[in-house]
Amino acid sequence: MTLLKNLINRNNNIVIQCHDVPDADTIASAFVLMRYAKSQGASARMVYSGRSKVTKPNLLLMLKVFRIPLEYVEDLPRCKLLVTVDCQYGAGNVRRFDADEIAVFDHHSPEIPEGPSIVINQALGSCSTLMWDIIRKEGFNFEANQDVFNALYYGLFTDTSGLSELRHPLDRDLSEFMPVNWPLIKRLKNSMLSKEELDVVAGTLSSSRLIGEIGLLKAAPCDPNILGFSSDIAQQVEQFNGCVVYCEYSGGLKLSIRSSVREIMAKDLAEYITRSVGSGGGNIEKAGGYISLECVNRAAPGISPDDFLRARVESYQNNFDLVYCGSHNIDFTSMNLYRKLRIPLGYAHTTDIFTEGAQMSIRTLEGDIDTAASPGTYLMIGVSGEVYPIKKDRFDESYDTLDDSYLPEADYMPVVSDKVTGIKKTLHPFSRTCIPRGDKFVRAAELSRDTKVFSSWDAEKYFYGKAGDYIAAPETDFNDVYIINRDIFFKTYSKADQ
Numbered sequence: 001m002t003l004l005k006n007l008i009n010r011n012n013n014i015v016i017q018c019h020d021v022p023d024a025d026t027i028a029s030a031f032v033l034m035r036y037a038k039s040q041g042a043s044a045r046m047v048y049s050g051r052s053k054v055t056k057p058n059l060l061l062m063l064k065v066f067r068i069p070l071e072y073v074e075d076l077p078r079c080k081l082l083v084t085v086d087c088q089y090g091a092g093n094v095r096r097f098d099a100d101e102i103a104v105f106d107h108h109s110p111e112i113p114e115g116p117s118i119v120i121n122q123a124l125g126s127c128s129t130l131m132w133d134i135i136r137k138e139g140f141n142f143e144a145n146q147d148v149f150n151a152l153y154y155g156l157f158t159d160t161s162g163l164s165e166l167r168h169p170l171d172r173d174l175s176e177f178m179p180v181n182w183p184l185i186k187r188l189k190n191s192m193l194s195k196e197e198l199d200v201v202a203g204t205l206s207s208s209r210l211i212g213e214i215g216l217l218k219a220a221p222c223d224p225n226i227l228g229f230s231s232d233i234a235q236q237v238e239q240f241n242g243c244v245v246y247c248e249y250s251g252g253l254k255l256s257i258r259s260s261v262r263e264i265m266a267k268d269l270a271e272y273i274t275r276s277v278g279s280g281g282g283n284i285e286k287a288g289g290y291i292s293l294e295c296v297n298r299a300a301p302g303i304s305p306d307d308f309l310r311a312r313v314e315s316y317q318n319n320f321d322l323v324y325c326g327s328h329n330i331d332f333t334s335m336n337l338y339r340k341l342r343i344p345l346g347y348a349h350t351t352d353i354f355t356e357g358a359q360m361s362i363r364t365l366e367g368d369i370d371t372a373a374s375p376g377t378y379l380m381i382g383v384s385g386e387v388y389p390i391k392k393d394r395f396d397e398s399y400d401t402l403d404d405s406y407l408p409e410a411d412y413m414p415v416v417s418d419k420v421t422g423i424k425k426t427l428h429p430f431s432r433t434c435i436p437r438g439d440k441f442v443r444a445a446e447l448s449r450d451t452k453v454f455s456s457w458d459a460e461k462y463f464y465g466k467a468g469d470y471i472a473a474p475e476t477d478f479n480d481v482y483i484i485n486r487d488i489f490f491k492t493y494s495k496a497d498q
């Protein structure tokens, strides 16, 4: 029996708790859980606590239009089962109440020990995504509960700055699951700001400093949406090639990050700034992150969080190399020679998956890749589940095929969808095994500094190598530079005699 069914079967009276200072994500997560519990014959109530009641105009509107019975409580009598959503029981952002049994559903970094009823997936952009994924797998009828779906969509929408910071393929899957009541979402979306918050935005914008070529702006403590809103404005400033807007937020600093040039991808800047002191992610132009004060104090005792952040923004700009394919001066000839191991990889015929001509989108952990189904195009599946299209001619000269199916050791099995019909298929049933033919040699070296490689065929993205990853080029063409992830490098290459 699944965790959720089990919890509900054993407890017919459930208390679902949102975090203090609730947001749309925690409210939507509690709402779907309450509706699901009721569909299973259990009764549930939704509560939140903390120092203040909800005042944000969009949230008041959300509670009203979906008729969500969210109760503010100062105290809560001991209950049998307490479920916290979008937060972790015992953490600083949720008031602690007594209960016989605790369950947790969240998508923030884990702050509590693991347990049988603790479900935390920090790869997801919203807790709404987590709840939707769990509850749809229980066979819940979303068609008959459109209000719940609209609430979840809005939860995801607000936690990802209007879907612009979708992190995980499941976030995208939720955003496309069913038609949404867009006029309603639009109304909610345009009730974001109170007059007081407009003043916070004004204060933030007047605090801007230029660090190297990146704008750094500090906001008074505010809702993350206000940060995102301010950073959307700062992004458009000519002198800023990127910007970082931040404020103090529940035991740390909350960051909103934007990029305006090819040389900076917002998600990499977010990851760099928060490395080992928090978490960060997003996409090319927009990203978000969080730095924990406790981690900063440990990593840099005596340094204020503001100075720490400033130093990170500075060092990001000084600590990576740029490599432009076709015009670099890297000395590959002096690097070690490596042979590509003949280990099995996966491949799939695009026309086995969809009919010829279909426009397809491949959803992978690295993002979406678009291509058309054609007899001349195959998909390659790497040892870690990475997917990329390859021309049939190139494939035929490089690989021998086997009849076995292929299953990589991947966290997320790639999904392909027809962009017109929306039909989605898992790649696994179509994948077969192939083995690299002949000997492929590359010159490669370990990176001592973070490096960005700009290829000639992608004007928007670059390959990002962290120190410790490998930079490589085929023995036959030193202009075809690429980065190989350290783990994948050791799995797929071995040192060759010079």
Ligand SMILES: [Mn+2]
Residues within 6 Å of the ligand: 025, 026, 086, 107, 125, 126, 127, 128, 159
């Ligand atoms: Mn959330």
